[in-house]
Amino acid sequence: xxxxxxxxxxxxxxxxxxxxxxxxxxxxxxxxxxxxxxxxxxxxxxxxxxxxxxxxxxxxxxxxxxxxxxxxxxxxxxxxxxxxxxxxxxxxxxxxxxxxxxxxxxxxxxx
Numbered sequence: 001x002x003x004x005x006x007x008x009x010x011x012x013x014x015x016x017x018x019x020x021x022x023x024x025x026x027x028x029x030x031x032x033x034x035x036x037x038x039x040x041x042x043x044x045x046x047x048x049x050x051x052x053x054x055x056x057x058x059x060x061x062x063x064x065x066x067x068x069x070x071x072x073x074x075x076x077x078x079x080x081x082x083x084x085x086x087x088x089x090x091x092x093x094x095x096x097x098x099x100x101x102x103x104x105x106x107x108x109x110x111x
Contacts, residue, residue: 006036009036010036012034012075013074014072016029016031016033017066019069032077036062037072038061043056044056046092046110048092054092056092060108061106061109066091071088071090073085073088094110095107
């Protein structure tokens with residue numbers, strides 16, 4: 001069944017979770033995951049993890065939970081490192097909203 005949120009998520013995107021550091025201090029990203037999103041190139045003022053006011057480059061709505069320090073790319077990519085993908089952006093803040101019955105969740109990522 002298509003929820004009232006996901007029916008508007010008709011764009012393909014690629015999500016990489018936050019990286020981890022190996023024994024040699026090299027960043028390793030989880031495998032890229034294709035997800036459906038609604039991507040809005042939109043400037044929104046918000047506070048980052050350090051409490052600083054910053055301006056977003058985009059706001060992305062997802063049905064799947066995404067994490068701060070992960071990366072999103074509008075389109076599909078099989079790249080191992082999103083930092084090498086032109087147009088991939090770091091997730092600087094996330095948020096979640098429940099519907100009135102608390103049965104469905106809308107996730108939002110600020111890039």
